[in-house]
Amino acid sequence: MPLPLPLLTLLFLFLSLSSETRYATAGNSDTSSHEHEHKHDLVRSSCSHASYPNLCFRTLSTYAGPAKTPNDLAQAAVTVSLTRARHVSRYIARVANLHNGSKREQSALSDCVDQISETIDDLTQTLSELRHLRRGTFRWQMSNVETWVSAALTNEDTCLDGFQNVDGRVKVDVKQKITNVARVTSNALYLINRLDEIRGRALVCSSAGNLVINITPTGVANATVLLQCGTARTTVAQTVTNPYGVYQIDLRVVDEVSMDPSLCRVVIPLPVATNCTVLPSTANLVAPISPVQVVQTKLGPVAIFLVREYLLVP
Incomplete structure (x- = not known):
């Protein structure tokens, strides 16, 4: 039996909307796939000479934020380092409060809390500066950024040095976590230096x-x-x-x-x-x-x- 006209109209509209949705989804999928491939290409080429290239590629290729330019990648690398530093800071503070270790161990933990706090401040300033780069002050800003990230690395190394004469499980755990933060921070510094080099070339060409x-x-x-x-x-x-x-x-x-x-x-x-x-x-x-x-x-x-x-x- 033929369907009534209103039902035929509704069926036609449903099929049309389904088709449009399918084509729109396919179009979005193609665009998303292209952007994903470009992001991976940029990450791969940028990380190839980093201090820890595999770690660099692994952390940045899965980064959820934008990564279309070297500045995006530098910001992403600093964000990863900052996030991990905050996690380690909370962990060390918790251990320092709950663990009844030797006086030397407690002193190392206390000093490390202060040093990682300074690392967090340095990386926070770095991220803010990278988000507000300006043509006229670029060189000065990059000098600040490189100084802050280098200071963050120094603080992380100093934290590790404090455990040289400490034994036990706490030392092993802290060393592993701080080393992880130091490696992603080192990669961040490499990408920042690379950004400075790329921009330097662009500025010279612009002035020429x-x-x-x-x-x-x-x-x-x-x-x-x-x-x-x-x-x-x-x-x-x-x-x-x-x-x-x-x-x-x-x-x-x-x-x-x-x-x-x-x-x-x-x-x-x-x-x-x-x-x-x-x-x-x-x-x-x-x-x-x-x-x-x-x-x-x-x-x-x-x-x-x-x-x-x-x-x-x-």
Whole structure:
């Protein structure tokens, strides 16, 4: 028997909503998957030379907060260190209050409570500073941050030194927990230093104003050279080639604080079999390099250069 019209209408609406929900979910899933892969790539490349690379990757790849830029990763690493320091501080304070150990052991525990408290203060200041980096005060802020995290590491080491002449289970437990905090703090300091290095290159390029690109042989006339940034490869600057094969791209458009220069690339249309090199705008560093990739497009071959490979170091 045919369904009444109102029931048919309701059924149609239900199926339509279900379909839209399914497609929306699939779209969100694709976006989420892309962001997840980008986060893992950034974490992997950033942690590869950390003091404890496996620990760095494990703690940051599972971090729930944002991790789209090196600054995000530095903040995440400090947050992990701060969280663990707070847990250890509560543990040591509890042991100091409840444990009836030797006078030397009690003294070591008491001193350690004070030292980890200072570590927490240092890391708290660090996190606040990283959240408010400014272009004009960047160098001064980074100097503060590096000093605070180094002080946090010193406090953790001093806590461990206090247990040198102490034996027993308490020493073993405290040493294990403090060592864990010290390792994540060391990784945080590495990522902060790395952030300083990356930003230093960006600032120098910004002050220079442009990047000179030299393609040999010449012959790419009236083509457009693009500077693309971000995971979406958004074009943020472009220039038209000239008959001499030397082109300038303004790098001041790359934001010094929020944009990771390593996420930028230069895209250059090429004639077939063109031999390409890239030269920095000043000659104090970086030899010419080959393009990292040459791809075929509807407009012909395109050479892609990663900006990270020729940004200048201060």
